[in-house]
Amino acid sequence: MSAHSSTLPIEQRITLSHHLSLTAQLWGDADAPPLLALHGWLDNAGSFAFLAPKLATRFRVIALELPGHGHSNHLPAGISYHYVDYVSAVLNATDALGLDRYHLLGHSLGAGIASLVAAATPQRIDRLSLIEGLGPLGDDGSNTLKRFRDAFATSAASGKSLRVFADIDQAISARTMASGLRADLARPIVERGLAQVDGGYRWRSDPRLTRPSAVRLAEGQIRALLAGIEARTALLLSAPMTPYLPTAMMEARAALVPRISVTHMDGGHHLHLEHPDAVAAWVLAHLSH
Numbered sequence: 001m002s003a004h005s006s007t008l009p010i011e012q013r014i015t016l017s018h019h020l021s022l023t024a025q026l027w028g029d030a031d032a033p034p035l036l037a038l039h040g041w042l043d044n045a046g047s048f049a050f051l052a053p054k055l056a057t058r059f060r061v062i063a064l065e066l067p068g069h070g071h072s073n074h075l076p077a078g079i080s081y082h083y084v085d086y087v088s089a090v091l092n093a094t095d096a097l098g099l100d101r102y103h104l105l106g107h108s109l110g111a112g113i114a115s116l117v118a119a120a121t122p123q124r125i126d127r128l129s130l131i132e133g134l135g136p137l138g139d140d141g142s143n144t145l146k147r148f149r150d151a152f153a154t155s156a157a158s159g160k161s162l163r164v165f166a167d168i169d170q171a172i173s174a175r176t177m178a179s180g181l182r183a184d185l186a187r188p189i190v191e192r193g194l195a196q197v198d199g200g201y202r203w204r205s206d207p208r209l210t211r212p213s214a215v216r217l218a219e220g221q222i223r224a225l226l227a228g229i230e231a232r233t234a235l236l237l238s239a240p241m242t243p244y245l246p247t248a249m250m251e252a253r254a255a256l257v258p259r260i261s262v263t264h265m266d267g268g269h270h271l272h273l274e275h276p277d278a279v280a281a282w283v284l285a286h287l288s289h
Contacts, residue, residue, distance in 0.1 A: 007053045009045070009063070011071075016092045023071035024093075025063045028056030033126075034102040035059040035287075036094065038110030040132075040270075042193075042205055044070030047107060049188035051272045054280035059103065059287070064093055066110070068206035070192060081209060083136045083217065086113045087120060094124070103287055104231075105129040107272060112136040115226060122230035127287050130235045131279065132242060132269055134253045135226050138219035151214035162202045168194065171201055185273040219249075226256045233260040234286040236279065242269050261286070 009025035016022060025045040035055060039047040045063035052061040065072040067089050068081055075081060090113060094102065103126050106114030111133025118125045139147075165171040168187075171194055175186045194201040217225075235254060241247050254260050263282060265271055272279045 007056075009052065012062075014064075014093050014096050016089065016096065019073070019076050020067060020089070021073050022067065022089065022093055023065045024097075025052075025065075027052045027061040027063075028059055030060060032056075032058065032060040034097075034099050035061050036090075036099065036102050036104050037061060037063045038066065038090065038104075038106040038114050039063065039069065040108030040110055042069070042209060043107070043109075043189050044192045044205075046070075046188035046190075046192035047270070048272065050185075050276035051280055051283075054276060055283060058284065062097065062099075064090065066090075066113070068209050070204065074206040074208075080214070081206075082213070082215075083113065083116065087116045090114075090117050091121065100124065101126055103127045103129070105131075105283065106133060107131040108133050108269065109136075115229065118231050118233075119225045119228040122228065125231040128229065128231040128233040129283050129286055130233065131272055132236070132238060132245060134235055134250060134257070135222040136217060137244065138222045139216035140219055144216075147212050147216070148214050151212040154211045162207060164197060164200045164202050165194070166200045168201060171203075179270075180268060181270055181273065185270065188273075223253060223256050226253055227258075229257050229260075231259070232286075233257050234282070235260060235262045236271060236282055237262065237264050238268055238271055239264045239266050 009027050012024045012026055014022045014024060037048050039045060044065050048063045052063060055061050066086055068074050101124050104114045104118060111130040112135055114128060114130060115135045118128045168191060172183050172186050172190045175190050176183050193204055195204045237250060254262050265278060267274045
């Protein structure tokens with residue numbers, strides 16, 4: 001393999017229907033075992049810019065951009081973003097790519113989606129690697145009514161214009177303030193996540209992604225689905241824990257997955273950007289034993 005093929009991705013457009021095409025970035029040899037990577041909420045394939053080249057020595061890394069994210073299409077007006085539909089989009093994309101069986105890697109939102117993909121099609125997933133996520137955010141009933149009302153109140157107020165950044169560095173600064181991610185680590189996501197417009201740059205991602213979800217799966221439903229994951233699974237969590245991934249909940253969920261190993265690593269939510277060498281070693285160890 002040439003150094004070029006392992007470090008610089010190629011772009012691929014995947015047409016799923018007349019109104020939905022997704023984009024993927026691919027690293028590594030085309031005939032290497034496939035590893036499908038799913039990014040987090042409001043991220044894109046740039047999330048794997050540091051990790052993917054380290055995995056591409058052994059695998060064909062396919063970083064798929066979810067609907068509404070990166071260079072993938074936004075959903076049509078009037079259609080909301082739901083977890084189940086993300087699962088459907090990923091499965092349709094793997095069909096289009098001809099992936100009969102593959103390794104699956106996800107971060108955050110992508111880890112939640114990957115969990116459900118593995119539960120839905122156990123015969124197709126070889127190994128499952130999850131960073132900072134196991135199943136989607138659930139609903140215990142305490143905020144169901146408020147979230148439901150907020151979702152529809154927000155959807156009615158959708159006419160506000162998007163912020164335009166004077167330059168890329170200003171957008172990086174906004175992302176670091178929102179996420180706590182260091183500027184140098186945020187840069188690959190931000191650069192890929194911007195579109196050039198009159199007066200500067202604006203985010204490519206669908207503004208509707210920031211609206212509250214009207215409906216979430218109940219925690220009991222999520223746990224029933226996680227119990228259906230048959231692939232050998234590895235879960236990597238940050239230390240200290242991410243607030244919306246409380247230790248007790250994650251331990252209870254992990255206990256339901258038949259073949260899972262859980263690892264904790266010092267760092268923040270984007271461990272694969274902060275510690276690409278250590279995370280690559282973790283992934284490769286999981287995929288090789």
